Amino acid sequence: MSTRIETEIARPDTVTIEVDGRPLSAHPGESLAVALLAAGIRALRASPRAGGARGAFCFMGACQECVVTVDGRRVTSCLEPVRAGMRVRLGLG
Amino acid sequence: MPDAIDLLVLGAGPAGAAAALAAAEHGARTVMVDEALAPGGQVYRAPPMDHRQLGQRALEPEHRDGEALRRRLQCSGVEVATRHRVWSLLPGFRVHAIGPAGHRAWVARAVVLATGTTERVVPFPGWTTPGVIGLAAATILLKSQGAVPGERVVVAGCGPLLAAVGAGLVKAGRAPVAVVDLAGRGEWLRALPAMAARPDLVRRGLGWLAALRRAGVPLLSGHGVVAVEGDTRVTAVRIAPVASDGTPRAERVARRLEADALVIGHGLVPATEATRLLEADHRFVADAGGWIPVLDDDCATSVAGLFAAGDGSGLAGAAAARLQGEIAGLAAARHLGQLDEGRYQHTVAPLRQGLARARRFGQAMARLTAPRPAMVGTIAADTVVCRCEDVTRAEIETAIASGAREMNQLKAWTRCGMGPCQGRMCAETAASLLARHVGGREAAGQWTARAPLRPLPLADMVGEFGYDDIPMPEPAPP
Numbered sequence A: 001m002s003t004r005i006e007t008e009i010a011r012p013d014t015v016t017i018e019v020d021g022r023p024l025s026a027h028p029g030e031s032l033a034v035a036l037l038a039a040g041i042r043a044l045r046a047s048p049r050a051g052g053a054r055g056a057f058c059f060m061g062a063c064q065e066c067v068v069t070v071d072g073r074r075v076t077s078c079l080e081p082v083r084a085g086m087r088v089r090l091g092l093g
Numbered sequence B: 001m002p003d004a005i006d007l008l009v010l011g012a013g014p015a016g017a018a019a020a021l022a023a024a025e026h027g028a029r030t031v032m033v034d035e036a037l038a039p040g041g042q043v044y045r046a047p048p049m050d051h052r053q054l055g056q057r058a059l060e061p062e063h064r065d066g067e068a069l070r071r072r073l074q075c076s077g078v079e080v081a082t083r084h085r086v087w088s089l090l091p092g093f094r095v096h097a098i099g100p101a102g103h104r105a106w107v108a109r110a111v112v113l114a115t116g117t118t119e120r121v122v123p124f125p126g127w128t129t130p131g132v133i134g135l136a137a138a139t140i141l142l143k144s145q146g147a148v149p150g151e152r153v154v155v156a157g158c159g160p161l162l163a164a165v166g167a168g169l170v171k172a173g174r175a176p177v178a179v180v181d182l183a184g185r186g187e188w189l190r191a192l193p194a195m196a197a198r199p200d201l202v203r204r205g206l207g208w209l210a211a212l213r214r215a216g217v218p219l220l221s222g223h224g225v226v227a228v229e230g231d232t233r234v235t236a237v238r239i240a241p242v243a244s245d246g247t248p249r250a251e252r253v254a255r256r257l258e259a260d261a262l263v264i265g266h267g268l269v270p271a272t273e274a275t276r277l278l279e280a281d282h283r284f285v286a287d288a289g290g291w292i293p294v295l296d297d298d299c300a301t302s303v304a305g306l307f308a309a310g311d312g313s314g315l316a317g318a319a320a321a322r323l324q325g326e327i328a329g330l331a332a333a334r335h336l337g338q339l340d341e342g343r344y345q346h347t348v349a350p351l352r353q354g355l356a357r358a359r360r361f362g363q364a365m366a367r368l369t370a371p372r373p374a375m376v377g378t379i380a381a382d383t384v385v386c387r388c389e390d391v392t393r394a395e396i397e398t399a400i401a402s403g404a405r406e407m408n409q410l411k412a413w414t415r416c417g418m419g420p421c422q423g424r425m426c427a428e429t430a431a432s433l434l435a436r437h438v439g440g441r442e443a444a445g446q447w448t449a450r451a452p453l454r455p456l457p458l459a460d461m462v463g464e465f466g467y468d469d470i471p472m473p474e475p476a477p478p
């Protein structure tokens, strides 16, 4: 089962984005955090001091837990709309 | 160079949108700024571009009201700057924002702050595990993104959003594992008289409860989450009954629920970083969500020309936010000389009556989610309080034991609140922990707000700035 609810929202056709070098299908316009969640990717980064796994938490751009790098810029993935060809790097490294 | 305007409205939720529309109608040159993709705020959040809500979802009152609001804004004189985060406000008022195309600045003769809220989650072991998300956050997923946080979801915390999210999951075909409510039946019964003010919302709430019952979802009132299991993802949620001081008792774990996601929220907290930055007076009102700006009947703060409205000035819900926003917009127009006293008083009188009614319901709901000070006492020593800097409760207690007596000292000594969220996730917990030792929340005080209010990518700062844009304090008068 997908975490996307198919019955409640009509989405534009998928495009391909790149996540840590691997292709991923996602709907243009949807939140990048939601696209990652649908792909089963929940841990997005490691906390700076203890190195604990962290993922999207507030979904409103406040907590900064979902920050990833998109085309070289650090963005809150919850507020970042998916665009074809965007290159995403997770901050787990 | 900054654009010169009459009124800047920060926040495009029901409060900000009503303020902007009212002021623009009286001729104020108005810009409304919001970091979201579209106007509407939290309750009227729009679906993403080129996504369309279907069936029942498209018939929800919030969706319809939100679409109507966006259409009204489109035909109004309001300039709407979405995807712009305001990171600095200076007296005068100079307002700085960063957007997809770079830096923008305005000089406004008046400002309405309608910044809404952030969510309070009292920490417990495992609350930082991926798969644990906020309860209000889940409404965004469900309503705007048409997504669920997992396959087996536990919904926990307090307040009306519990049943709303639980029923939303049922409708999405992913009935939650359980809905776990800190409040017992008694608390809900006490809210009943005020709820009579909005029979429509009561019916809706009962509808959510009926949907949960039909789906066979266990509704555990008087219970709370004591821990989440799992390292890089949630595997189970442990819950326990709540003791008489309102806190779940870890030693009496009642159930272990297998789950891959936990949705949890302990109420909303007014976002006061902008009123703090402009040094408006504040007061602490637990039932209103915490620290709020001091307002008069015209939504004016203690700073001339600065107005505030909506949940960011005290929790009262969306209906109250809209009415209060309209009052703030009209008061700003009067301040700008675009609305005379007689017409102002005539127009706001019925709005004030409506506001009083809307508040009775909204404030009763807010009380269900008021901070439960005893809860922070149960946080384990090694549990992280500040997510950004991994500061644990033990580190906070050590700083307090060594003499930290107010919030700014605590921050300087522990780094709690210094990370990129600017303290928005940990301020409530840190303040409640400190309050236990210094005689209350008033004594513990608030963090001084500092620009940038939102994290700024360094490249944006360097690339987009002209010398005039760099915020400098006004020189002292000669």
Ligand SMILES: Cc1cc2nc3c(=O)[nH]c(=O)nc-3n(C[C@H](O)[C@H](O)[C@H](O)COP(=O)(O)OP(=O)(O)OC[C@H]3O[C@@H](n4cnc5c(N)ncnc54)[C@H](O)[C@@H]3O)c2cc1C
Pocket (backbone or CB within 6 Å): A060, B010, B011, B012, B013, B014, B015, B016, B033, B034, B035, B036, B040, B041, B042, B043, B044, B084, B085, B086, B087, B114, B115, B116, B117, B118, B119, B136, B137, B139, B140, B268, B271, B309, B310, B311, B312, B317, B318, B319, B321, B453, B454
């Ligand atoms: C995540 C979340 C979900 C919620 N879901 C519901 C719900 O489903 N049903 C319900 O009845 N109530 C919900 N609420 C409660 C909700 O706050 C109120 O009912 C209502 O939306 C309040 O309106 P408002 O205009 O005061 O604030 P909001 O609607 O919160 O609007 C405030 C706006 O200010 C913007 N903003 C704040 N600071 C800045 C800045 N520095 N730069 C740029 N923009 C900024 C935000 O992006 C936001 O859009 C939710 C609250 C939250 C936090």
